[in-house]
Amino acid sequence: MTPTLHSTPNNPIPGNHTVGFFEGAGAKKIRYAIFKCDAPVAKGTVVLLQGRNESIEKYAETIGELTARGLWVATFDWRGQAGSERLLKKPRRGHVRRFCDYERDLTIFLDKIVLPDTRLPFFMLAHSMGALIALSQAPLLASRIDRLAILAPFVALGGQKFGHGTISLLAAAFSLCGLGFLPLMRDKGSLPFSENLLTSDAWRFARNKALTDTHPELALGPPTARWLHETFKAIKRITSREHLTHIRVPTIMLAPTRDLLVPHLAVENLARNFRAGHMIPIDGARHELLHEADYYRAQAMAAIEAFIPGSSADTAMTDADEPHGESVEHSAL
Numbered sequence: 001m002t003p004t005l006h007s008t009p010n011n012p013i014p015g016n017h018t019v020g021f022f023e024g025a026g027a028k029k030i031r032y033a034i035f036k037c038d039a040p041v042a043k044g045t046v047v048l049l050q051g052r053n054e055s056i057e058k059y060a061e062t063i064g065e066l067t068a069r070g071l072w073v074a075t076f077d078w079r080g081q082a083g084s085e086r087l088l089k090k091p092r093r094g095h096v097r098r099f100c101d102y103e104r105d106l107t108i109f110l111d112k113i114v115l116p117d118t119r120l121p122f123f124m125l126a127h128s129m130g131a132l133i134a135l136s137q138a139p140l141l142a143s144r145i146d147r148l149a150i151l152a153p154f155v156a157l158g159g160q161k162f163g164h165g166t167i168s169l170l171a172a173a174f175s176l177c178g179l180g181f182l183p184l185m186r187d188k189g190s191l192p193f194s195e196n197l198l199t200s201d202a203w204r205f206a207r208n209k210a211l212t213d214t215h216p217e218l219a220l221g222p223p224t225a226r227w228l229h230e231t232f233k234a235i236k237r238i239t240s241r242e243h244l245t246h247i248r249v250p251t252i253m254l255a256p257t258r259d260l261l262v263p264h265l266a267v268e269n270l271a272r273n274f275r276a277g278h279m280i281p282i283d284g285a286r287h288e289l290l291h292e293a294d295y296y297r298a299q300a301m302a303a304i305e306a307f308i309p310g311s312s313a314d315t316a317m318t319d320a321d322e323p324h325g326e327s328v329e330h331s332a333l
Contacts, residue, residue, distance in 0.1 A: 003031050003083065006057055006215045010207045013057065014064040022112055024079055025104035031056070031083035032076035032113055037067040045118040046308065047110070047145065048075040049130030051154070051288075052094060052333040053220040055082035057211055061204075062290050065301065071123075071308075074114045078129070079105055082218045088181055092221035095181065099230040102133045110144060123308045127151045127290065128262065129333045132231065135238050138276075139246040148251040149304050151289045152259055154231070154333045155239050156266035159197045164232075171228035180226030187221035197260040199286050201293040208291060223333075231333075241273045251277040252307050254300050256285035256292070261333065 003019045017035040024030040033056050036042070046066050048059060056075055063073045077084040079102070080095050087095045096102065114122065122145045126134040131153035134141075138148060157164045167184065174180055190212065193205050212219040223231075237243060251274070255267040264281075271279035280303050282289060285296035292300070 001029060001085075005033060006211070006218070007060075008057075008207075008211050008214050011057060011060050011211055013060050014067055016067070019056075022076075022108060024084075024108055025101045028079050028087075028101075028105075029085040030076055030079060030105055030109070032074070032109065034113070034118060035063050035067050035073040035075075037070050037072060039070045041070075042072050042119040043070040044121040044123060044146075044309070045072040045074055045114065047114060047122060047124045048073055049106070049124065049126035049134055050075070050078065050082075051128030051130055052078075052223065053081060054127075055211075055218045057082075057215075057218065058208055059290070062301075069305070072118050074109075074118050076105075076109055076113075078102060081220050088224075091217075092187060092219070093181065093183055094220040094223040094227055096227050096230055099133075099136070099234045103137055106133060106137060121146045121309075124148045125151075125304065125308075126153075128154045128287070129231070132234060132238060135247070136234055138249050138251070139243070142248040145249060147308055148249045149254070149307055150251065151254045151300065152256055152262050152287050153253060153267060153270065154262055155235055155270050156263050157232075157261070157333070158263040158266075159260040167228060168232045171225045171232060174225030175229040180229065181224055183222040183224050184228065185222045189221075190219075197286065198288040199291050199293070200296075201291065204291045204293075239270055239273075244270075244274045244277075247274070247276045249276060252303060253277050253279045254282055254289055254303055255279050256282045256287060256289055256296070258284055259287045261287045 003021050005013045005019050007013045014035050017033055019033040021029045022032055055077055066073050080087040124134055124145045131150035134148060134150060170184055190209055193202055199205055253271060255264060257264050271277055282296055282299050285292050289300040
């Protein structure tokens with residue numbers, strides 16, 4: 001397995017990068033990439049954490065914008081998805097054995113790749129499942145990263161035929177019966193734009209779909225019962241007041257108000273008990289803020305740029321900042 005990043009016509013990979021594998025927990029091969037800015041002196045490094053069923057390639061637009069503002073970007077594919085080693089014989093099943101495996105992979109990435117190979121200061125930008133993992137590790141990150149920006153954190157599951165509680169009970173039952181490797185829903189493949197819960201932008205939706213159509217090895221189907229069971233246990237622990245009071249890293253939470261996948265009320269409840277965090281609602285946006293229509297995405301990027309020192313909006317704009325028109329798939333938690 002050779003580490004490679006895949007470009008498509010509407011999704012070019014930013015240059016000046018390195019790509020490779022590191023050995024994650026349990027010796028799993030984890031694909032990572034570091035993108036450098038062209039400035040001789042970097043303003044710091046953004047550690048970018050994806051959501052479920054996402055890839056390094058999917059964030060090419062955002063990575064290009066951050067490097068244009070004088071920042072480096074360090075990112076990796078979570079175990080079991082995209083270019084990292086899959087965990088089951090059926091590679092489309094989104095699986096994890098233990099939630100702590102994600103946390104251990106992140107710690108190894110920070111220790112073995114980010115600290116020795118990138119530039120201080122360190123910031124973290126995390127979406128959905130990546131935001132859940134970041135929140136779980138946040139009490140240990142105060143001496144490692146300066147600021148944390150989380151987008152649509154996966155703290156509840158909506159938009160399904162059954163409610164969060166019912167799905168949690170089913171996932172636990174399957175896992176306890178030794179059937180955790182099975183998904184709870186049928187793999188329908190990629191959904192049409194009209195049925196997607198993730199974005200209102202048809203152009204970005206089509207761009208992301210073209211990426212997984214061209215490189216289907218990057219995509220996942222539904223999560224397994226074990227994945228759901230492990231993440232739901234993590235949600236219960238991480239949203240407790242006891243956990244949140246131990247987070248000292250200054251944090252902003254960007255919350256799309258029309259998010260059908262992670263109910264907005266759940267993020268509001270998280271913010272209520274999170275002293276180090278400040279919630280910024282993005283009114284009318286759906287789950288994937290960095291793949292949303294320009295009107296919503298620009299608000300998210302402006303908040304990130306204002307919060308992360310060094311990525312100020314007065315830096316020269318790139319072609320990626322030009323509007324596509326408000327019009328984008330199939331990703332993730």
